[in-house]
Amino acid sequence: MILFYGLLDDPPLARAVEAARVAGHEHLVVDQARLARHDFVCGTGLPGSVSVDGRRVGLDEVTAVYARPLELPAAPGDDLAALARAAAFHRWFTDWLDWADALVVNRPLAMESNASKPYQAQLIARTGFPVPETLVTDDPDEVREFRAEHGRVVYKSVSGIRSIVRELTPDDESRLHLVRGLPTQFQAYVPGRDVRVHVVGREVFATAVESAAVDYRYAHQDGLEAELTACRLPAEVAERSVALAAALGLPLAGIDLRRRPDGAWVCFEVNPMPAYSYYESHTGLPIAAALAALLAGARTPVEA
The missing domain is CATH 3.30.470.20 (ATP-grasp fold, B domain)
Structure with a gap:
């Protein structure tokens, strides 16, 4: 049994669900938009289960999970009890993903390497891929020195939150002081x-x-x-x-x-x-x- 977890209007999840349907793979979709209507039971010494629209599947029956846990939507009219129930389901389910006896794509703990881009770059380098020369700093003078050394430089967020990669230009000089309040990752431009x-x-x-x-x-x-x-x-x-x-x-x-x-x-x-x-x-x-x-x-x- 394959479990899909996420929002059905999320294209990567929707395409995977459709591919499983076309291939005839047995599966169950846990829609994040309807968590307050679902049940998740998991306790010490018990196999646990997940119930969606009256269909109950034991966690010991689950062989694989594709999870794209996004921010929980708050539908108009949702009461506090429903929101709390949805939040509890989400927390318990994503916790379970880290120790589930199934193929999980991907386990939350494994995904945390991307929470720090400098840390992940070190892991990448260990596998043999070169990575760009990098500076993480909150010092404008260090940025100027790095740019003087490498010429073309780009910058982006240090965290795993998506950010737009931009090239550092002379127009940015007047804003460099802002890094004092927000350490930023700068990298030598790679053609x-x-x-x-x-x-x-x-x-x-x-x-x-x-x-x-x-x-x-x-x-x-x-x-x-x-x-x-x-x-x-x-x-x-x-x-x-x-x-x-x-x-x-x-x-x-x-x-x-x-x-x-x-x-x-x-x-x-x-x-x-x-x-x-x-x-x-x-x-x-x-x-x-x-x-x-x-x-x-x-x-x-x-x-x-």
Whole structure:
């Protein structure tokens, strides 16, 4: 039995659920928008169960879980008791994911490596991928020295919260004092072509990105375009990507690479809850189908 947990209007979850349905895999969807109407029972010495719309499934029957726990929605008219019940369900369920005797994509504890980008960069480097020269600081003078050393520099949030990657420009000089109140990550700019790699178990799906934007995800905000096409990775890079996902304990991972003009590959970060649907919709890569097959046990999960 496969459990899906998240919001049904979240494209990555919706695509995975549909892939499981098409493949005929037995599954149950736990919709975060309806948690106050569901039941979750889990206690010491008991197998526990989850009940959705009158359908009860024992936790010992669950063989795999794909969870995309997002912020709980507050529907108009929800009373405090319903909100508290939903919050309790969410807390208990996500706690259970860390010790469930099932394939979990992905366990919350494993995803925490992305909560600190500098920490995750160290883990990435241990697997053999070069990472950009990095400075994390709250000192404007250190930023100026770093820029003088490397020339082109980009900056982004230190935490796992999504932020837009921007290039440091002369116009930013008047704002550098702001880092005193918010330590920021600065990195030497790496030229080359972006490649997003999705690792699903031991399978690799790569997307090449052509864009003049520093952060192609937000190219439209700068009046630019981003063209996505499926591509093949060199065998060594593909193997290293699988090894990186395994080292982080992530059966599903979105790895941000850039191929430099000299042919070297640099890794920026690893997304433990990737919105793969964006890449699948542009390239036709069968990521959702591979994920459904992994959850059903038809594919081999990645192991550290």
